Amino acid sequence: MADRVASFEQLVLPHLAAGYNLARWLLRNDHDAEDVMQEAVTRAFRFFDGFSGTNARGWLLTVVRNSAYTFLQQNRARELGTEFDEEVHTEDARPSESPEVLLLRSAQQRSLNEAVAALPVEFREVFVLREMEGLSYKEIADLARIPIGTVMSRLSRARRQLQAAVAWREQSGSAP
Amino acid sequence: MICNETMRLLDAYVDNELDLRGALEVEEHIARCPACGAEEKSLRELQVSARANLTRYPMPTGFEARMRAALHAEEAQAPTEPPPVQAVRKPRRAWRWAALAPAAAAAAVLVVAMPRLLQQPSETSVADAVVAAHVRSLLANHLTDVASSDQHTVKPWFQGKLDYSVSVTDFAAEGFPLVGGRLDYVEDTPAAALVYKRAQHVVNLFVWPSKRAGDEPVQRVTRRGYNAYCWARNGMHYWAVSDLNEADLAKFVELVRGNR
Numbered sequence: 308m309a310d311r312v313a314s315f316e317q318l319v320l321p322h323l324a325a326g327y328n329l330a331r332w333l334l335r336n337d338h339d340a341e342d343v344m345q346e347a348v349t350r351a352f353r354f355f356d357g358f359s360g361t362n363a364r365g366w367l368l369t370v371v372r373n374s375a376y377t378f379l380q381q382n383r384a385r386e387l388g389t390e391f392d393e394e395v396h397t398e399d400a401r402p403s404e405s406p407e408v409l410l411l412r413s414a415q416q417r418s419l420n421e422a423v424a425a426l427p428v429e430f431r432e433v434f435v436l437r438e439m440e441g442l443s444y445k446e447i448a449d450l451a452r453i454p455i456g457t458v459m460s461r462l463s464r465a466r467r468q469l470q471a472a473v474a475w476r477e478q479s480g481s482a483p
Numbered sequence: 484m485i486c487n488e489t490m491r492l493l494d495a496y497v498d499n500e501l502d503l504r505g506a507l508e509v510e511e512h513i514a515r516c517p518a519c520g521a522e523e524k525s526l527r528e529l530q531v532s533a534r535a536n537l538t539r540y541p542m543p544t545g546f547e548a549r550m551r552a553a554l555h556a557e558e559a560q561a562p563t564e565p566p567p568v569q570a571v572r573k574p575r576r577a578w579r580w581a582a583l584a585p586a587a588a589a590a591a592v593l594v595v596a597m598p599r600l601l602q603q604p605s606e607t608s609v610a611d612a613v614v615a616a617h618v619r620s621l622l623a624n625h626l627t628d629v630a631s632s633d634q635h636t637v638k639p640w641f642q643g644k645l646d647y648s649v650s651v652t653d654f655a656a657e658g659f660p661l662v663g664g665r666l667d668y669v670e671d672t673p674a675a676a677l678v679y680k681r682a683q684h685v686v687n688l689f690v691w692p693s694k695r696a697g698d699e700p701v702q703r704v705t706r707r708g709y710n711a712y713c714w715a716r717n718g719m720h721y722w723a724v725s726d727l728n729e730a731d732l733a734k735f736v737e738l739v740r741g742n743r
Contacts, residue, residue, distance in 0.1 A: 312558045316551065323547055331540035341543055348550050352557065416536040423537060437498065438533040444500050445615055454707045455618050463494040466529055473529075 315355050322364040323348070325440060326371040332435045333375040335424055339382075347374040368440070369450050372432065379428065386428055422472035430465035437462055486512075489519045495622070497526045504625050609722075610713075612670045614706040617687045617724040620665065620676065626685065627663030627678050637664040641675050647719075649675040649690050652742050659686065659735050669722075679735070686725040686735055693720045701736060703729070712736045 326347065331340040351358075351370045358366055379386055423431060432451065436442045442450070444458045451458075489512045495501050496509040513520045620626050629640040638651040644666050653661040659679045667676040667689065674691035699715035710732050711724040723739065725732050 312554050315554060320547065320550070323550065324542055327542045327546070328540050337540075337543060340540070341546065344546070345550070345553070349553070349557070352554055419532055419536050420538050423533075434533070435537070438530065439537055439539065444495070444498070445611065448707065449611075455615065456622060459495055459500075459622070462498075466494065466526060469533075470525060470529060 311355065315352055318358075318360065318363045319348075319351060319355070319367050322367045325364060326367050328439065329368055329432075329435065330371050330375055332423070332439075333372070333428060333432060334378065339378065343374045343378050344371065346378075347371040350374065365442075365446060365450060368436075372450060418473055419469070422469050425472065426465055426468060430461050430468070433458055433461045434465040434469075486516060486519055489513065489516070490522065492622075493519070493523055493526060497523065497530060502619055502625060609670060610704045610706055610711060613689055613711060613713075613722045613724055614709050616667050616669055616674075616676070616689065617685075617709060620667070620678075620687060621685060626665065628665045630663040632661050632663075634661060637661065637677070640664055641666075645673055645675060647692050649677070650742075651677060652739075654679065654735070654738050657734075657738055659738065681725075681727055681731060681735070684725055684727045684731075686723060686727060686732065688739065689720075689722040689724070691720050693718055701740070703733075714740070716740070 323344075327340060327344050330343045330347070331337065334340045334343060347367070347370045351367055376387075423434060426434065433447055436447050436450065444455050444462075447453075447458045448455045453461075489509055492501060492505060492509055496506060499506075501509065513523050629637055631637055631640075632653055632655065634651040634653050638649065641649050641651075641664060651661070651664070655661065659681050662678045662680050665676040665678060667674050669689055669691060672691050674689045677688040677690065679686040679688065693715045695715065697715070698717070699713075701712055701714040704711045704713065709724055709726055710729050711722055712732060713720065713722045714736075715721070721739065723732060723736050725735075727735070
């Protein structure tokens with residue numbers, strides 16, 4: 308029985324950081340991301356016997372993604388629309404770093420992070436999986452259970468919104 | 484290629500998701516068209532900026548250690564019964580988990596279903612590859628390499644491109660006109676793709692040599708809203724894929740099988 312834990316630790320836990328990052332981007336704060344990750348890891352472990360061992364990272368990311376959506380449906384159903392969120396709390400969108408570090412970070416970096424955080428969750432998810440995890444359209448389609456054409460159109464719309472938002476923030480001189 | 488079409492494919496181009504021919508067409512167009520060229524440059528800049536600047540949020544301190552401890556605790560408690568969830572919960576948040584229980588059960592069903600699909604890697608990955616090839620042929624507007632309703636044009640076109648021969652039949656009289664053929668790849672194996680239409684729907688019939696001996700009966704597979712039928716006969720694999728309804732596609736499969 309200890310074998311089961313050992314093999315879970317060996318196969319799945321190396322991807323914990325990727326899972327946490329995805330949860331953090333979908334939920335936009337550390338507290339909820341941590342709760343959802345705990346739930347996701349518990350679920351993954353419970354159903355580990357049914358896992359074939361071919362793609363542990365994709366498997367964990369899928370469980371994390373499903374847990375995050377369940378959480379949003381239960382607690383923040385409002386966010387599941389596809390409106391660009393103009394009122395995103397920029398404090399939430401920033402990582403908890405010291406003021407000195409924040410000062411050093413470029414305006415570009417902050418404005419892009421804030422613009423991604425303000426995307427509707429369905430677009431944010433596709434963008435983060437593509438640019439941060441480097442997943443292919445097909446892998447994203449499988450993970451989010453959407454057709455490849457939808458992956459392409461969501462990614463495209465996410466990028467158009469980001470281009471517009473970043474340009475606007477740069478023009479207006481500072482983040483709101 | 485025109486601007487509209489290029490703009491539609493530009494994201495897939497920048498992400499290296501187009502097939503060779505689609506990529507070449509986009510490349511050719513953006514070399515000539517300043518507006519599309521500028522858009523491509525802007526997309527690539529966004530991509531570079533995102534990869535360099537998006538914050539990779541670190542796990543909270545001690546999170547991984549807590550997870551490991553929770554796993555050991557859960558395993559020790561009740562290996563056969565569904566383990567009590569308290570094992571990994573923090574007491575201060577317990578109320579929230581109680582509210583989540585029904586949703587967790589629903590999500591659990593999804594999680595259980597998924598590994599089932601993964602358990603047969605070969606069939607599953609072929610199905611994925613075939614459906615992906617079908618989708619690619621529609622997305623990139625690269626349906627046919629040889630556009631012809633004449634089976635005596637399509638069949639010889641494949642000779643010299645494939646080291647096996649493919650029989651080609653037009654089923655126009657039965658409502659499935661042949662519109663052409665295309666060289667495609669399924670899991671790195673060159674495959675003949677015969678393209679048929681039924682009203683506005685496209686049917687791709689993929690044919691390539693089977694590595695397994697013996698015929699295999701018709702099997703139905705669905706992937707992402709596409710119906711597919713596969714079978715093996717006389718040393719060849721056949722996959723018919725379409726967004727057609729099941730009954731019409733089954734009729735097509737019967738026509739193909741009746742003919743070979």
